[in-house]
Amino acid sequence: MFTFGIGTVLLVLLVVLLFSAIWIFREYERGIVFTLGRFSRVAGPGLVIVIPAIQQVVRVDLRTVVLEVPTQDVISRDNVSVKVSAVVYFRIVDAEKAIIEVKDFFNATSQLAQTTLRSVLGKHQLDDMLAEREKLNLDVRESLDVQTASWGIKVSNVEIKQIDLTESMIRAIARQAEAERERRAKVIHAEGELQASEKLFQAARVLAQEPQAIQLRYLETLTVIGADKNTTIIFPLPVDLLASFLHKPA
Known part of the structure; x- marks a missing residue:
């Protein structure tokens, strides 16, 4: 032993x-x-x-922590239901507060990120969510950073990963986009007609000031008609020429 x-x-x-x-x-x-x-x-x-x-x-x-925010059901300002997922980047800047002020800083930040994401996105319309994602990221980050400051945590970045829509909403957005394209096409066509009418008006004013220009235009028109091999040709006559014959004394 x-x-x-x-x-x-x-x-x-x-x-x-x-x-x-x-x-x-x-x-x-x-x-x-x-x-x-x-x-x-x-x-x-x-x-x-x-x-x-x-x-x-x-x-x-003290290293930066990548926090995956679970998919959240968000109702936009215009009453559209969407599913949103995001990722949050944060780090501890005050170790004392991170341990003393909150029991589990990681879980607390995760829960706060979920509620903040729903709250901030719920204030915006669906079009803003789809078109202004950078602004939404900034709004969520600023709101989250203010609330976690008392825990000694600095939120450096928030990225909205995905916004999922229902099938009916996707079809509605497609119809809206098609209607917008048709509207733009009609506007462009109307603008072209307006510009063409303005040019024709300017040309008419020039021709009215120069009678010889009208005769040249007649000749050019006849040349075009002859090139098309038409069997019938109509010769336009100036109104002032006919008037001179009608008012000629017997």
Whole structure:
């Protein structure tokens, strides 16, 4: 049988206490030190010595955390139901607050992100959700960042990943887009008719000022008609020429 002396036991206890008193924190880590249950200091990075059984340490990671926000049912301002998913990027800037002010900062941020996403997007119409996603990302980030500041958390970015619509809404948007294209085509056609009428009006004014120009236009018209190999040609006569014959004295 093996027997251990008091000295050996004390040596083992000393080694155990020594190992439990030494903490090593990486560059992106901090340690929240509590002395008899009361906050003492924020330690790290590097080697940190604590008093075993008197002081406790909570390790905190300061790197950016990627939080997947589950798909949320959102009702837009114009009463359209959509499903929205997003991702939130945040990091701890105050390790003391992240441990003391909130029990589970990750879960708390996740729940807050879900409610904030529904609240902010619910204030916008469906067209804004589809066309102004960058603005919505900024609104959600600012609202979320303000609320998490008391927890020592900084929200650096929010990205809306996907907005899912129902089949009926997709068909309605397609019909709306088609109607918009038809409207634009009609507007363009009307603008072309307006420009053409303005040009014809200007041409008529020029021809009215120069009678010789009208004769040249007649000749050009006859040339075009002759090139088409028509069997019947109608010669237009100027009204003033006919008037001279009608009013000629007998």
